[in-house]
Amino acid sequence: MEKAKQRQLLKIIEKDCRLNVAEVAIMLDLEEPIVAAELKRLEENKIIAGYRALVNWDKVEDDWIEALVEVSMVPTGEDGYRKVAQQIKSYQEVESLFFISGGFDFIVLLQGRNIKDISRFISTNLASIPEVSGTRTHFLLDKYKEWGIDLTGNDNDPRMRVSP
Numbered sequence: 629m630e631k632a633k634q635r636q637l638l639k640i641i642e643k644d645c646r647l648n649v650a651e652v653a654i655m656l657d658l659e660e661p662i663v664a665a666e667l668k669r670l671e672e673n674k675i676i677a678g679y680r681a682l683v684n685w686d687k688v689e690d691d692w693i694e695a696l697v698e699v700s701m702v703p704t705g706e707d708g709y710r711k712v713a714q715q716i717k718s719y720q721e722v723e724s725l726f727f728i729s730g731g732f733d734f735i736v737l738l739q740g741r742n743i744k745d746i747s748r749f750i751s752t753n754l755a756s757i758p759e760v761s762g763t764r765t766h767f768l769l770d771k772y773k774e775w776g777i778d779l780t781g782n783d784n785d786p787r788m789r790v791s792p
Contacts, residue, residue: 629666633658637666638676643776645679682775691741694723697750698732698764701757709733712759721749732764743767 629637633656640652647655653663670676685692701712709727716736717725724737736754740746746765754763771779 629658629662634666634670637663638670641667641676641679682777684771684779686771686779693740693742693746694768695738695740695746696766696768697736697738697754698766699734699736699754699760700732700762701734701759702761704759708759712757715757716754719749719753721746721753 636656637652640655641647649660649664649667652667653660656663667676699716701709704711713725713727713734716722716734721738721740722736723739726735727733728735738746738749740749746767750763750765754760773779
């Protein structure tokens, strides 16, 4: 599949992975077997790493909190960063982990039932890693947009409003 069509395919399923192969084929103006084969290849090569729904947990759970934790570590070289990343990503509370530039080395997205759970996790698990020299925690208070999706329930009609 040509690069431009592949990019279109990825954008389509990134926006709505519930579409079936027939719908995607129509959108791309391609035959279904071509789209199915390309999806399989992309999955096998981990270009498509998984499929998931975006759940607005604030509307489901009362006891639910997320935090972004900046983690700094003692410089130990590239292998040291990988070792620490392996350890951090192994915890089930860790939703996402990123190696970043700037004043910190990693940013971790944590999920828990309450502030105490998150704090306990940081002090017991993150801060106890010998290479970790510090953390800074930011609790998410409200979400307005995630993965490009408006979570506020506002009308997304792009047309100009006209009033009488």
